[in-house]
């Protein structure tokens with residue numbers, strides 16, 4: 001195991017700037033998830049770390065070693081591909097032992113390593129099959145097995161679960177978490193699924209258009225998003241957001257609706273400033289159905305436009321300030337469409353972003 | 365009594381069956397029968413002289429026949445192996461080319477568009493000891509002063525024929541292997557690089573196993589081709605000089621037409637066909653094996 005450092009890492013494809021000088025330090029044993037929308041440069045970053053893609057600028061260090069110009073085989077990394085990339089002509093056993101065979105390790109050691117990985121992943125009965133004879137979930141396990149057999153410095157995962165159905169994905173997520181706990185490995189895990197990132201990672205790196213928007217713990221990115229983009233990307237259902245203007249100690253929406261300016265931001269905005277106001281569905285709720293006890297609560301009677309009962313909670317859709325808001329009602333009671341209910345807006349948990357830059361106006 | 369009638373499906377198949385009978389089965393029977401007679405084109409009656417397996421028995425002890433047989437197998441082995449190596453190299457190079465790949469692929473087909481007879485003439489001229497291009501070039505470069513007897517010396521003539529065969533047919537291998545390369549999934553190659561393979565090891569352990577079935581298809585096709593090699597050799601050396609480059613089919617044609625021993629020639633042809641069948645069976649086995657290995661879905 002080793003730590004991993006990216007310094008001003010850059011990638012251009014001809015005229016297209018795919019990765020724009022990112023800095024990232026992954027410490028030994030840390031699980032870092034790279035998330036972001038499709039095409040934001042996650043895979044490119046991962047493939048540069050693996051050495052499968054030339055870098056256009058900057059440095060990559062694994063441990064103390066500068067690996068910029070090293071071939072993938074000299075970097076001592078393992079990678080799990082989205083398509084699994086198993087060798088079709090080899091059995092599961094051969095697939096898993098291949099890296100050790102290439103490293104010319106003694107057969108006994110190879111057998112032992114394969115057996116141990118197979119036991120950990122519960123694929124012992126499959127060892128003599130070929131990949132074509134396996135289901136998607138089984139192939140996924142074999143791909144993971146192939147990665148852990150060599151005890152690399154860094155594990156790289158590129159959307160390893162995205163080809164699995166939802167149930168299997170949940171199972172494998174748990175397994176990956178267990179595996180990480182057991183191996184204490186340094187992991188960089190690419191996904192576009194924020195749930196995967198939140199549940200697995202020690203630290204989440206949110207990327208957008210080739211740069212890093214925020215790199216922080218799941219708790220921080222959820223509760224203190226650094227930008228409007230992060231706020232909208234993390235969390236499900238997504239955060240409610242509305243454009244507004246600062247008017248004294250109030251915020252005014254384009255249609256004239258007003259809310260008090262959240263206290264935390266009093267000294268951080270100027271009169272007339274255009275901002276984006278954000279509030280998670282958890283922080284808007286019919287009176288008595290909230291998650292937190294807010295310190296600055298604004299109450300409004302609003303009409304319920306639509307309900308989505310989920311059993312333990314119900315999502316309510318309401319209209320305010322000229323747009324639709326999602327509200328999460330815990331311990332749900334029965335509400336009908338069209339019913340008018342008192343809704344509480346917990347402004348102590350609100351987010352405010354500069355409308356131009358999209359940066360959070362919260363103190364750093 | 366009801367008039368006897370053919371059922372429609374038999375009736376409909378009849379034309380095909382009749383054509384097959386006329387152009388395939390009948391000649392086969394006829395030629396096989398003639399291989400059991402001392403049939404000569406100059407004495408048509410001789411086709412009724414049944415002599416049993418005498419022709420075949422004579423063949424078994426016929427040194428000329430077996431040397432032609434051996435030479436055919438040698439030609440097949442040498443030409444096919446070289447063609448495969450060169451074809452593989454060409455395919456790998458073309459697959460690398462990021463631009464102009466389509467033009468290169470088309471160019472690759474060019475040698476296949478020439479009639480083998482033309483290829484024969486072309487190489488006969490190039491290897492001619494007096495006026496040939498090869499000797500001219502070697503002499504101009506000062507590499508030799510003598511006129512090298514390319515088509516006269518036994519080994520050189522064999523070499524010249526191999527060169528002509530390779531020129532005209534390497535592209536068969538190149539095209540099949542290129543098709544394999546293009547159908548190949550990229551990810552296992554990257555996985556191999558991460559798993560620690562050098563470029564050579566990636567080729568050896570991942571690329572080549574995937575390409576093998578494609579190479580065996582080309583092998584099968586080309587083994588049938590070379591086992592009945594005739595035209596190029598007929599033009600370049602006519603099996604000579606003094607039968608030093610005689611292969612099965614030049615010998616068979618000579619026996620049948622020049623010596624007009626058609627019965628004997630047919631017997632030889634049947635033995636020759638056994639050789640082709642043998643090679644086909646071998647390569648098909650290998651093909652099936654390697655297809656199963658890569659879990660091919662075709």
Ligand SMILES: Nc1ncnc2c1ncn2[C@@H]1O[C@H](COP(=O)(O)OP(=O)(O)O)[C@@H](O)[C@H]1O
Nearest residue numbers: 013016018036037038039040041042043044045
């Ligand atoms: N080989 C390539 N040539 C040109 N552009 C590429 C290449 N690979 C990726 N890109 C572009 O780089 C951007 C980032 O790609 P990628 O890292 O694969 O995104 P993702 O975050 O979805 O994994 C995309 O816009 C993609 O189109």
Ligand SMILES: [Mg+2]
Nearest residue numbers: 039042043044
């Ligand atoms: Mg990707």
